[in-house]
Amino acid sequence: xxxxxxxxxxLIKTRGQQVTLSCSPISGHRSVSWxxxxxxxxxxxxxxxxxxxxxxxxxxxxxxxxxxFSNSRSEMNVSTLELxxxxxxxxxxxxxxxxxxxxxxxxxxxTVT
Amino acid sequence: xxxxxxxxxxxxxxxxxxxxxxxxxxVGISALHWLQQHPGGGIVSLFMLSxxxxxxxxxxxxxNIQEKHSSLHxxxxxxxxxxxxxxxxxxxxxxxxxxxxTHLIIQP
Numbered sequence: 001x002x003x004x005x006x007x008x009x010x011l012i013k014t015r016g017q018q019v020t021l022s023c024s025p026i027s028g029h030r031s032v033s034w035x036x037x038x039x040x041x042x043x044x045x046x047x048x049x050x051x052x053x054x055x056x057x058x059x060x061x062x063x064x065x066x067x068x069f070s071n072s073r074s075e076m077n078v079s080t081l082e083l084x085x086x087x088x089x090x091x092x093x094x095x096x097x098x099x100x101x102x103x104x105x106x107x108x109x110x111t112v113t
Numbered sequence: 114x115x116x117x118x119x120x121x122x123x124x125x126x127x128x129x130x131x132x133x134x135x136x137x138x139x140v141g142i143s144a145l146h147w148l149q150q151h152p153g154g155g156i157v158s159l160f161m162l163s164x165x166x167x168x169x170x171x172x173x174x175x176x177n178i179q180e181k182h183s184s185l186h187x188x189x190x191x192x193x194x195x196x197x198x199x200x201x202x203x204x205x206x207x208x209x210x211x212x213x214x215t216h217l218i219i220q221p
Contacts, residue, residue, distance in 0.1 A: 031205075033208055033209070035208070037154070042211055042214065043199065043209075043211040044211075045207070045210070046208075047208075048205065048206055048207075048208055055205070055206035056206040056208065058208060090156060092156075094204070097205045098143075098204065099144035099203075099204045100144075100161070100204065100205075101158050101161045102158060102209065103158065104148075104155065104156040104158070106155050107154045107156075109154070
């Protein structure tokens with residue numbers, strides 16, 4: 001089975017712009033979670049999608065949003081980018097929601113200048 | 114909100130040594146995860162535990178639910194084991210809560 005894929009792998013944006021990141025889960029997996037990793041804050045939960053519904057969101061402002069499609073692929077969007085949004089954005093998929101092993105994608109490294 | 118503490122933060126050892134990384138959490142959980150992250154960012158799930166002990170090759174993970182503590186052991190360590198090891202708890206709608214990670218370097 002193919003693993004979790006994320007596109008693009010690297011991205012450079014300017015403050016004020018918006019960005020959309022994509023995540024394709026392992027075939028058959030219905031849950032997709034997004035995480036942000038920064039040197040200062042470490043890994044933090046952004047949100048989880050299951051069956052096209054956002055089940056929960058971490059402590060992030062409304063500029064961070066996402067969605068999940070019927071084929072379980074997910075996108076996350078960050079509007080009005082700030083320098084502090086520079087981070088590695090990781091998605092992870094699991095077969096169902098709940099305490100299941102999560103399979104991580106390679107991440108998208110976003111740099112905001 | 115669960116607090117996850119890992120120790121040590123940094124560990125340098127010689128090839129062949131037995132390695133132990135510890136993780137403590139503050140609130141009862143349904144599952145604990147051990148993850149490995151290599152330079153470049155990719156994260157690999159090593160174990161998911163809800164009780165007892167699991168073994169995979171040279172890696173062993175244990176969890177004590179009553180004491181809210183887990184350990185990851187590496188036997189016969191090798192330079193390719195050099196990575197950041199991350200403990201995380203939870204999952205599902207609340208997502209994972211992560212420790213700050215243990216930077217492990219195994220010298221030949």
